[in-house]
Amino acid sequence: MATRTRRTERREEPLSRERIVEAAVDLLDTAGDGGLTFRALAQRLATGPGAIYWHVTGKDELLSAAADAVVAGAMTTVAADATPQQAIRVLALGLFDAIDDHPWVGPQLARSPRQSPMLWIFEQLGRQVQALGVPDAAQYTSASALMHYILGVSNQNAANARANQPLTDRTEFLRAVSAVWAELDPDEYPFTRNVAGHMREHDDREEFLAGVDLILAGIAALR
Amino acid sequence: MATRTRRTERREEPLSRERIVEAAVDLLDTAGDGGLTFRALAQRLATGPGAIYWHVTGKDELLSAAADAVVAGAMTTVAADATPQQAIRVLALGLFDAIDDHPWVGPQLARSPRQSPMLWIFEQLGRQVQALGVPDAAQYTSASALMHYILGVSNQNAANARANQPLTDRTEFLRAVSAVWAELDPDEYPFTRNVAGHMREHDDREEFLAGVDLILAGIAALR
DNA sequence: ACCTGAACACCGTTCAAGT
DNA sequence: ACCTGAACACCGTTCAAGT
Numbered sequence: 001m002a003t004r005t006r007r008t009e010r011r012e013e014p015l016s017r018e019r020i021v022e023a024a025v026d027l028l029d030t031a032g033d034g035g036l037t038f039r040a041l042a043q044r045l046a047t048g049p050g051a052i053y054w055h056v057t058g059k060d061e062l063l064s065a066a067a068d069a070v071v072a073g074a075m076t077t078v079a080a081d082a083t084p085q086q087a088i089r090v091l092a093l094g095l096f097d098a099i100d101d102h103p104w105v106g107p108q109l110a111r112s113p114r115q116s117p118m119l120w121i122f123e124q125l126g127r128q129v130q131a132l133g134v135p136d137a138a139q140y141t142s143a144s145a146l147m148h149y150i151l152g153v154s155n156q157n158a159a160n161a162r163a164n165q166p167l168t169d170r171t172e173f174l175r176a177v178s179a180v181w182a183e184l185d186p187d188e189y190p191f192t193r194n195v196a197g198h199m200r201e202h203d204d205r206e207e208f209l210a211g212v213d214l215i216l217a218g219i220a221a222l223r
Numbered sequence: 224m225a226t227r228t229r230r231t232e233r234r235e236e237p238l239s240r241e242r243i244v245e246a247a248v249d250l251l252d253t254a255g256d257g258g259l260t261f262r263a264l265a266q267r268l269a270t271g272p273g274a275i276y277w278h279v280t281g282k283d284e285l286l287s288a289a290a291d292a293v294v295a296g297a298m299t300t301v302a303a304d305a306t307p308q309q310a311i312r313v314l315a316l317g318l319f320d321a322i323d324d325h326p327w328v329g330p331q332l333a334r335s336p337r338q339s340p341m342l343w344i345f346e347q348l349g350r351q352v353q354a355l356g357v358p359d360a361a362q363y364t365s366a367s368a369l370m371h372y373i374l375g376v377s378n379q380n381a382a383n384a385r386a387n388q389p390l391t392d393r394t395e396f397l398r399a400v401s402a403v404w405a406e407l408d409p410d411e412y413p414f415t416r417n418v419a420g421h422m423r424e425h426d427d428r429e430e431f432l433a434g435v436d437l438i439l440a441g442i443a444a445l446r
Numbered sequence: 447a448c449c450t451g452a453a454c455a456c457c458g459t460t461c462a463a464g465t
Numbered sequence: 466a467c468c469t470g471a472a473c474a475c476c477g478t479t480c481a482a483g484t
Binding site: 122123127130136142145149155188190195198202211216217218222 | 329330333334341342345346349350352353359360361362363364365366367368370371372374375376378379382411412413414415417418421422425430433434437438439440441442443444445
């Protein structure tokens with residue numbers, strides 16, 4: 001008998017929801033927010049645009065599924081012996097990095113109709129809030145504050161990165177923002193001008209975690 | 224001489240950036256996120272689609288300008304004799320209501336290239352943070368936490384309202400969410416199930432303000 | 447059951463032509 | 466300077482026809 005090929009030849013694998021979503025994520029990462037097209041996706045999958053509709057109801061479901069996949073991947077590892085505070089920081093950084101890698105996820109999360117990825121994030125954060133010993137009546141508020149801060153900053157960061165692709169260096173980018181802010185009209189933007197200096201020596205992720213800690217301090221004050 | 228018409232006849236006013244943006248806001252409010260079309264907008268302005276391009280560079284600028292107009296309108300009134308805490312609550316509620324009235328603003332704010340409306344919100348909140356006596360190094364973090372929480376919850380609320388247009392009654396809607404959450408798999412969503420009950424008797428705007436106060440408590444802890 | 451790809455209705459944007 | 470509207474390139478989605 002002839003030797004079997006070691007790994008399956010990349011021959012015509014059948015189309016599947018999984019393969020479609022995977023290709024969609026790849027296309028979104030590569031070609032950006034407007035790059036996901038049924039025609040481009042079909043070409044990449046070596047088929048016609050109509051074929052995709054057999055596995056997926058439409059573009060909305062496709063985007064939802066793509067966001068689902070990214071968020072699920074970002075939330076896998078939660079160390080069992082971590083304190084709630086540590087676990088929250090790990091979750092926060094995981095989301096921050098995932099959204100940085102997949103900038104299209106942010107806008108999608110809010111629009112999602114069933115918004116299951118957000119519910120999952122809410123659940124994960126809420127468990128840690130519970131473990132912190134927050135009284136029942138304040139648990140919703142606490143988890144909500146953490147989630148919205150985390151997603152808001154992550155989105156903002158991703159949008160900035162997308163808008164300033166030329167400046168790949170992060171410190172260079174922050175320096176540029178700082179310079180723009182320092183030039184603002186002092187009568188209209190006194191505060192923003194004032195914090196412009198702080199921006200120059202500020203590390204995104206540390207700054208992000210400082211915000212998480214601020215909210216954790218607020219939560220602690222509730223006990 | 225014939226009597227003059229009391230108010231100017233709505234005859235062919237010349238096209239202007241202002242009229243275009245106004246019509247765009249109206250169209251977005253009426254027809255929803257996908258309702259803003261150059262053809263529909265041109266029809267409403269009794270002209271051709273090409274005419275709009277003389278006053279506006281494209282759809283992105285149009286959306287930015289529309290969001291700008293809404294945010295500017297929401298941030299006008301800040302009482303001079305209010306405490307910083309009160310001023311922050313007023314700003315927060317103003318944004319909450321504005322985004323509730325114009326649900327398309329949320330997604331737009333994040334995407335905005337120059338994102339000037341967000342900078343303006345940041346500035347307004349930051350001034351109050353400064354007035355609270357927060358040390359310089361923590362002012363950025365504090366204003367950022369407030370802004371992202373406020374915009375996140377407001378967007379979420381607007382997205383929910385848009386998704387559940389049939390249920391106009393708010394308490395009815397919350398009851399529905401509560402019922403769905405209570406039915407979640409206890410192994411996968413223990414926390415969310417647990418707070419489902421709290422949702423039934425929860426007032427959106429009060430809950431929203433509770434979150435603002437939580438962050439204010441965190442800010443106070445920094446002093 | 448699953449795929450193909452032409453066809454439909456619609457969109458943002460351009461541009462020669464008008465006033 | 467400002468407006469008109471046909472035309473272009475592209476999109477999501479459908480569907481008769483194939484295997």
